[in-house]
Amino acid sequence: MPRIPNFKEIIARSPLVFVIGVAGDSGSGKTTFTNAIRQIFGPDLVATITLDDYHRYDREERRRLGVTPLNPDANNLVQLETDVARLKEGRAIQKPVYNHETGTFGLPVPFASKKIIILEGLHTLFTPRLRELLDFSVFVDPDPEVKHAWKRRRDTEGRGYSSAEVTEEISLRGKDYETYIAPQRCHADAVIRIGNSRYGDEKGEAENVYRISLLQHRMDQKVTDVDLSIDLYSLLSFHDHAFMIEFSTEDVACARMRALTFDGAMNYGTVRKLETSIEQQTGVHPIAIFENRVTVTATDLVQLILSWRIIHWRIFLQDRI
Template sequence: MGSLKKHIGFKDRILKSKKIFIIGVAGDSGSGKTTFVKGIQNMFGSDMVCNFSLDDYHSLDRDGRAKRGITALNPEANNLEQLYQDLVKLKKRESIMKPVYEHATGTFGKPVKFDPKPIIIIEGLMPFYTDKLREVVDFKIFVDPERSVKRKWKIKRDVKDRGHKMEEVMKEIIAREPDYKKFIDFEKIYAEVVIKIRPTKFADVLGESDNVSIRLIQRLLDIPLENLPLGIDLAKLLGKTKTSFSLDFEGGDYYGYDVSKITIDGTIPEEVLEELQERILEFIGNSSGSIFSSECNTATDLTQLLITWRFLEKIDNILKN
């Protein structure tokens, strides 16, 4: 593994620093925010990572929003000041009494005690909405699926998983769109990583699956970590494999920042993911942990690994300063 050996114990570096690192994942409801930070959760482990949804910080319940004629995407329907104050406490290693929003009923439950862990992931509509929130969040991700992809995912979640009626979900999708553009979409300007998602171009080959095409836009760091090889066995690809995939890389500019843009599509060769995962786990100092949840190695799996590496780079920069 070469020079990676000197970095074994990155997990211990975080623990010894006594710092709390907050990852913010912004995006609309049903956009797949939870999925793309699973790599960080799984590879660091539950002893290091905790998370909560910013839906818990709604200030109005479902009936209250209906009476006001506003959606959950409106800042007036969210208690962003309480969120900020709670994040400040968590960064001081203090416990909070976190509010609870019940999606099944659209009402609030009893607050629960929430204890910080070294890495806290917050997912929701407005983690970067205010200057104060942007200051307290250490690593910012924005998930930005095409409308067709988001519609499919939201219907699956709200109808199949949460039991809502199809007509209600479709009505909500249409009603929320103006507020998404007005209050949520701009947050990607402040994100260090933007995940753009569109339908896969390999649909004819892959059939009905979870495959999507992902463009990963990442701000460049002044001091990146050492090389992270992306190994592809051409002999195997030219042999018996029936894998269909593509990788595209380009530099560029995104809202005034120098960025890299990696577009990933199709079924990624297994050896690529396994080697990356092994190297990242060794860097972290974990002997176990995996991102793989299915037999199909998708662009989402590779994206999870690359986001985990980018998070390590950001934290390494913070710890050195």
């Protein structure tokens, strides 16, 4: 059997810098859904920019001015556009640094371009120029109760906020979210919706089990060798976990999108077959992101399927060079 070219090697030699944009509210889980890309291709090929580094004001200045980070005027989006354009050309930048623990800025740091750049932040899809620079875009859209619980846990445990400060910020941010952040759904190639599990709200915090929907536009390019088959014998004989798979068509902001929804926990073998499919398409061996796991969640499945979609588009762009 002829050897499938290792796509990591192809990317490393390619002049193309592939930019992935992930938008959504603060604490919405943006980093989670691109982790598979980072793990598959590794730090030699992938670099991530957090758009919080492009805040215009520090925490005290925002408090004094009465603005939230969701307001685009509180962010230096022009510098962001310039920096992303330089990175896309393969050039290094001096990236600003925002320290979440202190709420202040550090000194800029050198930041080298990589073959895959992931942008994560509030305004990733906000300006026409940013959208023009992106090769693939995602909007992460948790239900409010899920998002607020995540934000409260993250900001109090990892960013030095008091619970009262988080409550105040959630209240202040609501209008800005609807005005500036939510409309970015219209510009995304994929939207990820996150809700509490139908098997119990408590499963989220206790087991990281949520109801996750991956919504996408119809694909113009053919996708082959995607194996998401389920072993019914194993399911009926050995499976101890409840899970659900659903397909539907839903309205998302200004478009109708196809939605693939997962809920619950599944045996790892289900995901391993999809990992094998990615290996076959890319020549990257082994891909075992969830290795040694007995079960995987809906979050894990959507993370892997989204990664396959991104890889498929990157392969399509490579063939056009």
